[in-house]
Amino acid sequence: MKARIKFSKTGSMRFIGHLDVMRYFQKAFRRGHIPVSYSQGYSPHQLMSFTSPLGIGLSSDAEYMDIELDECPEPESMVERMNQTMNEEIRVKDFLLLPEDAKPSMAMLAACDYLIAGKPDHMSQFQDIGKTQKLLEGLLSQEEILIRKKTKRSEKVVNIRLNIYCASTSREVFERHTGGSYASLSIDQKEYPPILYCQLTAGSVVNIKPELLMEALCREAGIEYDPLAYQIHRLEMYGDQYGKKGEVHLLNGEAPCLLVPLSKYR
Amino acid sequence: MRKLALRDEILLKIEKPARYIGNEINMVVKDPEQVDIRFAMCFPDVYEIGMSHLGIQILYDMFNQREDVYCERVYSPWVDLDQIMRKEGIPLFALESQDPVRDFDFLGITLQYEMCYTNILQILDLSQIPLKAADRTREHPFVIGGGPCSYNPEPIADFFDMFYIGEGETVYGQLLDTYKEWKASGRERVEYLKQAAQIPGIYVPQFYDPEYYPDGTLKSFAPNIPEAPEHVVKQVELDMSDTFYPEKPLVPYIKVTQDRVVLEIQRGCIRGCRFCQAGMLYRPIRPRGLEFLKKRAIQMLESTGQDEISLSSLSSSDYKELQELVYWLINEFTDKGINISLPSLRIDAFSLDVMSKIQDVRKSSLTFAPEAGSQRMRDMINKGLTEEAILGGAKEAFRGGWNRVKLYFMLGLPGETWEDIEGIAVLSDKIAREYYTIPKEERNGKVQIVTSTSIFVPKPFTPFQWSRMNSMEEAEEKRNFLLDKVRSQRHGRSIKYNCHDADVSVLEGVFARGDRRLCDVILQAYRSGCFYDSWNEFFHYSRWQKAFADHGLTMEFYIGRERGEDELFPWDFIDIGVTKEFLLREYHNAQEEKTTPNCRAQCSGCGAARFGGGVCMEVRTNESQD
Numbered sequence: 040m041k042a043r044i045k046f047s048k049t050g051s052m053r054f055i056g057h058l059d060v061m062r063y064f065q066k067a068f069r070r071g072h073i074p075v076s077y078s079q080g081y082s083p084h085q086l087m088s089f090t091s092p093l094g095i096g097l098s099s100d101a102e103y104m105d106i107e108l109d110e111c112p113e114p115e116s117m118v119e120r121m122n123q124t125m126n127e128e129i130r131v132k133d134f135l136l137l138p139e140d141a142k143p144s145m146a147m148l149a150a151c152d153y154l155i156a157g158k159p160d161h162m163s164q165f166q167d168i169g170k171t172q173k174l175l176e177g178l179l180s181q182e183e184i185l186i187r188k189k190t191k192r193s194e195k196v197v198n199i200r201l202n203i204y205c206a207s208t209s210r211e212v213f214e215r216h217t218g219g220s221y222a223s224l225s226i227d228q229k230e231y232p233p234i235l236y237c238q239l240t241a242g243s244v245v246n247i248k249p250e251l252l253m254e255a256l257c258r259e260a261g262i263e264y265d266p267l268a269y270q271i272h273r274l275e276m277y278g279d280q281y282g283k284k285g286e287v288h289l290l291n292g293e294a295p296c297l298l299v300p301l302s303k304y305r
Numbered sequence: 306m307r308k309l310a311l312r313d314e315i316l317l318k319i320e321k322p323a324r325y326i327g328n329e330i331n332m333v334v335k336d337p338e339q340v341d342i343r344f345a346m347c348f349p350d351v352y353e354i355g356m357s358h359l360g361i362q363i364l365y366d367m368f369n370q371r372e373d374v375y376c377e378r379v380y381s382p383w384v385d386l387d388q389i390m391r392k393e394g395i396p397l398f399a400l401e402s403q404d405p406v407r408d409f410d411f412l413g414i415t416l417q418y419e420m421c422y423t424n425i426l427q428i429l430d431l432s433q434i435p436l437k438a439a440d441r442t443r444e445h446p447f448v449i450g451g452g453p454c455s456y457n458p459e460p461i462a463d464f465f466d467m468f469y470i471g472e473g474e475t476v477y478g479q480l481l482d483t484y485k486e487w488k489a490s491g492r493e494r495v496e497y498l499k500q501a502a503q504i505p506g507i508y509v510p511q512f513y514d515p516e517y518y519p520d521g522t523l524k525s526f527a528p529n530i531p532e533a534p535e536h537v538v539k540q541v542e543l544d545m546s547d548t549f550y551p552e553k554p555l556v557p558y559i560k561v562t563q564d565r566v567v568l569e570i571q572r573g574c575i576r577g578c579r580f581c582q583a584g585m586l587y588r589p590i591r592p593r594g595l596e597f598l599k600k601r602a603i604q605m606l607e608s609t610g611q612d613e614i615s616l617s618s619l620s621s622s623d624y625k626e627l628q629e630l631v632y633w634l635i636n637e638f639t640d641k642g643i644n645i646s647l648p649s650l651r652i653d654a655f656s657l658d659v660m661s662k663i664q665d666v667r668k669s670s671l672t673f674a675p676e677a678g679s680q681r682m683r684d685m686i687n688k689g690l691t692e693e694a695i696l697g698g699a700k701e702a703f704r705g706g707w708n709r710v711k712l713y714f715m716l717g718l719p720g721e722t723w724e725d726i727e728g729i730a731v732l733s734d735k736i737a738r739e740y741y742t743i744p745k746e747e748r749n750g751k752v753q754i755v756t757s758t759s760i761f762v763p764k765p766f767t768p769f770q771w772s773r774m775n776s777m778e779e780a781e782e783k784r785n786f787l788l789d790k791v792r793s794q795r796h797g798r799s800i801k802y803n804c805h806d807a808d809v810s811v812l813e814g815v816f817a818r819g820d821r822r823l824c825d826v827i828l829q830a831y832r833s834g835c836f837y838d839s840w841n842e843f844f845h846y847s848r849w850q851k852a853f854a855d856h857g858l859t860m861e862f863y864i865g866r867e868r869g870e871d872e873l874f875p876w877d878f879i880d881i882g883v884t885k886e887f888l889l890r891e892y893h894n895a896q897e898e899k900t901t902p903n904c905r906a907q908c909s910g911c912g913a914a915r916f917g918g919g920v921c922m923e924v925r926t927n928e929s930q931d
């Protein structure tokens with residue numbers, strides 16, 4: 040039996056790496072007597088896979104994980120049961136039983152929403168929302184936004200303009216575009232004042248990190264990009280209902296695209 | 306949101322930030338404003354090592370059961386963070402509240418090995434607490450040491466306000482109650498120390514003065530105030546089944562050295578190996594009840610979600626109900642995906658049966674600790690493991706499918722000859738030969754033997770406390786000799802030989818039997834940049850050499866001489882129950898290669914019976930003799 044879990048990760052838990060989050064869940068499942076299935080063999084492990092886990096330091100209201108269950112007598116009470124064994128900074132937000140033929144969420148991931156906020160101990164150059172919005176509009180009006188993208192193996196210059204589906208300093212505008220509601224988040228918005236919201240291409244073929252957009256915006260503003268000055272907070276992950284394998288949706292592209300939050304995607 | 310002591314920027318810059326954020330599952334949360342006593346419990350090494358220590362978990366649980374106490378944890382910041390904290394003047398903080406340690410009432414430091422001594426100074430320094438107890442005021446926490454190294458606290462005496470000698474379960478309550486009274490009274494710092502000194506097991510170094518002969522040996526060691534007792538008696542928990550033991554141990558996020566639930570089945574050991582300090586310090590052996598252990602096993606696995614449980618004791622095979630306990634654990638837990646690990650088991654039919662049930666035979670290895678290569682030497686150290694038993698056990702195991710063996714030995718035991726050393730290679734080879742006596746079809750590939758040696762370090766409160774330790778040069782020579790001998794064995798290529806570094810062991814030996822004059826040496830070494838000495842990459846032997854020379858002391862004095870039988874030792878003021886007469890008798894027995902029976906076979910009158918518990922009070926039956 041397959042299921043998908045959506046969870047948040049904030050505060051001090053931002054500093055727990057992906058492998059340790061996995062270990063955390065393994066123990067939480069055992070504490071909560073969640074009947075997760077085990078692999079066979081001498082050192083059996085729980086069957087679980089994470090969807091594009093965050094790097095250290097980032098926070099999130101929408102992390103996803105697929106698990107295999109032996110049984111699931113009361114799906115309605117699962118969120119509550121799991122949260123009884125969780126700490127305050129990693130909370131299960133949604134639990135969804137999947138049809139047996141459901142594809143793993145990682146394979147379906149097409150886009151993510153992020154909030155980029157200022158850090159408490161850094162004076163932000165983007166405090167003035169009006170000014171930031173102008174800068175952002177200036178940036179988005181360009182045909183090409185060229186950014187040096189580093190991967191483990193190579194480094195190349197890419198144009199990220201068509202991977203920015205939406206970006207705005209206004210939460211309302213962003214919500215209207217994405218259909219999300221981001222007024223109350225697990226990140227403290229007084230301490231981490233929002234700078235902008237964005238929806239970017241994500242997935243195993245092309246994955247645009249929000250840091251790249253921030254870097255481009257800094258260039259636009261004529262200031263140096265300091266990665267330690269911003270808190271990135273993930274708001275949602277989407278699958279593309281019409282997406283085909285290996286295909287990447289581009290802004291205003293011809294192929295139809297319907298982004299659905301992974302927690303609603305079957 | 307939970308407050309963190311370190312800014313995001315710092316946490317993102319350093320290795321493993323999870324070491325410093327706390328908030329682990331089962332962490333105790335209290336309002337610091339609502340308690341009378343804030344206790345910082347410190348293991349002076351990196352988080353992964355400190356979090357693996359059972360003793361701290363027991364005390365953490367015990368302290369926090371008191372409503373008026375909030376006990377929090379502190380570990381040594383790793384070198385990367387250390388640098389940042391010094392540069393920015395960030396005070397060392399406790400993981401729970403993330404508050405500075407200097408604002409606590411107590412800083413308890415557990416002393417598990419000598420090579421952590423400079424790390425103690427790092428902890429005090431980063432906490433911004435004066436390094437020497439004499440320089441502290443009412444504003445500073447009381448710094449209290451405990452654990453095995455506190456049985457010779459003298460080399461670090463200046464840095465501590467007091468030491469707790471013995472097991473924490475007994476008089477901490479009294480110590481804390483007295484503290485509350487003192488705190489309310491507004492009296493001077495020294496007044497509390499005077500009261501503490503009268504609590505059994507508490508040693509307050511500043512109330513004692515050592516005097517030395519011109520040759521550097523101790524002339525006298527006596528209290529300088531009437532309140533301080535002449536002898537400090539070790540504290541022993543007698544009822545091991547009705548005492549503190551955590552039901553909800555902490556669960557770290559990052560992988561730590563002992564990433565499992567630990568069940569201490571007994572404390573102490575009946576064996577009486579003459580090199581082993583723990584075997585003497587924790588006399589008499591006191592088993593915990595089977596039902597108590599079962600209950601805790603269930604509770605701990607339930608509350609942590611850990612996937613492994615390990616039994617802990619000095620010699621698990623001597624726990625009388627071991628079979629019952631182990632088969633119960635297997636029945637109860639293995640089908641729930643929980644691993645069971647059983648260190649320190651004698652290899653016999655029972656342990657082989659159990660091991661084949663709980664691990665993959667092909668991937669696991671057998672462990673023997675003969676400690677010495679010849680029967681003569683094993684009799685000297687009173688290690689009752691015979692060659693026959695080793696070869697017999699190995700053969701059984703090889704038949705059962707095992708093909709890997711780990712062997713542990715010591716080099717530099719008193720009275721060791723070249724022949725004894727060669728015996729290590731010969732015994733390793735005999736085990737390999739044993740493997741090839743079984744038919745080829747039944748073998749599981751080639752045999753793999755890993756032979757490791759450590760350098761023997763004489764410890765206080767052992768029959769070898771009078772013995773000379775090998776110099777670095779001697780140890781090196783012996784190592785090379787043995788390596789040569791291993792290579793020339795018939796199955797030399799199946800034997801891998803590992804050995805410890807001699808320079809660290811030498812210093813360990815010096816601290817183990819050192820005196821108060823070493824405090825300034827340690828202080829200087831620390832000031833010249835020594836810490837994390839137990840980590841090879843940070844060990845600077847030359848700085849240590851300089852520190853000794855600058856203080857007109859030699860390491861030779863502490864380790865390089867056979868000590869006189871009437872010499873007064875710096876640790877003689879501590880009474881561990883086991884008498885100096887008994888240790889001396891055992892020292893002589895060693896010289897005569899005479900063995901001494903274990904406590905269950907026959908009481909040897911070591912002195913620990915005065916505590917009135919454990920094995921000393923057991924009725925001896927014939928079947929318990931082996």
Ligand code: SF4
Nearest residue numbers: 904908909911914921
């Ligand atoms: S008094 Fe006897 S039984 Fe008790 S610990 Fe000593 S030798 Fe063993």
